[in-house]
Amino acid sequence: MNVTSSDGATTFSSSSIGNILSPGLSCSVSRKGNEDGESCNTSKGKLFQTGQIWSFYSGNDDLPLYYGRIHKITVTQVFEEEAEIKMCVHLLKADSFPENVIQWEDKNMPVGCGTFSVTKCFRKFTTDNVSLQIVPQTSMNGNEYIILPKIGDVWAIYRSWTCHNEFKDIGSCTYDIVEVLDDTSDYKVLALEPALFSNEEEDKKTFFRAAESRHPDCDDEDGSEVIFTIPMSKMLRFSHQIPASRVTKKIDGELRELFEVDPRALPTNVRVSRPLSKGEVREG
Numbered sequence: 001m002n003v004t005s006s007d008g009a010t011t012f013s014s015s016s017i018g019n020i021l022s023p024g025l026s027c028s029v030s031r032k033g034n035e036d037g038e039s040c041n042t043s044k045g046k047l048f049q050t051g052q053i054w055s056f057y058s059g060n061d062d063l064p065l066y067y068g069r070i071h072k073i074t075v076t077q078v079f080e081e082e083a084e085i086k087m088c089v090h091l092l093k094a095d096s097f098p099e100n101v102i103q104w105e106d107k108n109m110p111v112g113c114g115t116f117s118v119t120k121c122f123r124k125f126t127t128d129n130v131s132l133q134i135v136p137q138t139s140m141n142g143n144e145y146i147i148l149p150k151i152g153d154v155w156a157i158y159r160s161w162t163c164h165n166e167f168k169d170i171g172s173c174t175y176d177i178v179e180v181l182d183d184t185s186d187y188k189v190l191a192l193e194p195a196l197f198s199n200e201e202e203d204k205k206t207f208f209r210a211a212e213s214r215h216p217d218c219d220d221e222d223g224s225e226v227i228f229t230i231p232m233s234k235m236l237r238f239s240h241q242i243p244a245s246r247v248t249k250k251i252d253g254e255l256r257e258l259f260e261v262d263p264r265a266l267p268t269n270v271r272v273s274r275p276l277s278k279g280e281v282r283e284g
Contacts, residue, residue, distance in 0.1 A: 038050045038072065038073040040085050046127065046130065046133075048070060048073060048085065048087060048127075048130075049070065049073075050070050050071060050072065050073060051069065052069070052070050052133055053067060053068070053092070053133070053134040053135075053136055053145060054067070054068060054070065054089075054130050054131070054132065054133050054134060055067055055130075055131040055132045055134060055241065056089065056125055056129050056130060057128075057129050057130075057131060057264075058123070058129065063239070063240055063265065063267060064132065064240050064241075064265055065110035065112070065239070065240050066091065066092075066110065067091070067092040067116060067134060067145075067147065068089035068090060068091050068092060068122075068123070069089065069090045069092065069118055070087050070088075070089055071088045071089060071090050072087070073085060073086075073087050073088075074086045074087075074088070085126065085127050086124055086125070086126055087124065087126075088122055088123075088124055089123055089124070089125050090118050090120070090121070090122045091119050091122060091123065092116035092117065092119065092145065093116060093117055093119045094111035094114050094115070095114065095115040095116065097114060100232070100233050101114075101232070101233055101235060101236070102163050102233050102234055102236065103163060103236065104163055104165070104236060105163055106164075106167050108166075108167040109165060109167050109170070109236075110167075110170075110239075110240075111236065112147075112236070112238045112239050112240050112241070113147050113148050113149060113235055113236075113238050114146075114147065114148075114235070114236075115144055115145070115147075116136075116144065116145045116146075116147060117143060117145075118143050118145075131240075131262070131264075131265055132241055132242075132243045132262075132265070134147055134241070148183065148235075149183055149187055149235075149238050149241075150180060150183055151180055151181065151183055152179070152180065153179070153180045153241055153244075154177065154178070154179055154180075154192070154208070154241065154242045154244035154259055154261060155178055155180065155189075155238050155239070155240065155241050155242060156175045156176070156177055156238075156239045156240055156241075156242055156265075156266070157175060157176050157178055157189070157230065157239060158173055158174075158175060158237050159173075159174040159175055159176050159215065159218060159219065160174070160217065160218075160219050161219060161234060161236075161237040163236070173239075174217070174267070174269045175239060175267040175269060175270055176191060176192075176215065176218065176270070177191075177192045177193075177208055177242065177261075177266070177270055178190060178191055178192060179192055179210075179259070181227065186229050186230065186231045186232050187229065187230040187231075187232070187235070188227065188228075188229050189227070189228060189229070190211075190226060191210075191214055191215075191226045191227075191228070192208040192209065192210060192211055192259065193208060193209060193211040194206070194207070194208055194209075194270070195207040195208060195209040195249075195251065195256070195258050197249075197251075205260055206260065206261050206262075206263040206266070207247070207258045207259065207260055207261070208244075208258065208259045209251075209256055209257075209258045209259070210226065210257075211226045212226070214228075239267075240265065242261050242265045243261065243262040243265055244259040244260065244261045244262070245259065245260050246258075246259060247259070247260050
């Protein structure tokens with residue numbers, strides 16, 4: 001067991017994680033062959049395990065634009081307080097694209113989909129930096145991962161995409177939210193729009209539904225229909241996947257299929273402005 005303590009805080013390494021039991025957190029160690037696999041299950045329902053691929057928030061853009069593979073998990077427990085999980089994560093880097101894919105001119109622009117390799121560069125993240133677990137296709141050697149939009153996924157896409165976008169301007173980019181309907185050759189997608197409820201309980205959550213019309217500033221090549229096609233050559237138009245679960249809710253007396261989404265992963269221009277409750281004053 002590898003345990004160190006100071007000032008009332010106890011740090012548990014992978015060899016001792018299996019002995020931790022604290023409010024809101026359960027952790028375990030599993031053994032596969034000759035390797036130790038670490039795992040932690042948080043009170044928010046997320047299970048972290050070494051070898052998993054996740055999207056992460058990093059930088060000033062405040063969006064989950066980066067991928068990493070969990071290398072090591074460390075749990076710090078302060079007496080009678082909720083444990084803090086820290087993960088040592090190897091960052092993924094996009095490999096070169098086929099010639100038919102239009103690539104960013106600015107090589108610092110984040111890449112949301114394609115083939116990725118594990119780098120030697122790693123960072124430490126907490127659970128606050130984590131967005132979505134990614135289940136990619138894996139190469140035979142286990143060091144390359146293919147991450148592509150799949151049917152049923154919800155993604156943020158650049159509204160007026162151009163390969164000339166620069167990383168320094170990423171904070172001013174505008175986006176649309178779409179559901180992927182077909183990924184056979186090109187990507188057929190459905191535009192989504194916020195669904196607002198007068199019900200106070202539902203109003204605390206963020207829902208999106210099939211859009212009734214496109215935004216007037218949408219890309220001319222998309223056409224005006226809510227269902228449109230993004231060619232494979234423009235796959236970099238997909239910015240990042242939005243954590244979303246499909247639900248059914250009643251709107252105007254009719255049952256509608258919606259997506260409940262994680263609002264933190266939404267770009268600023270598509271974040272839902274919640275209607276004010278009676279007597280409430282909007283800040284700012």
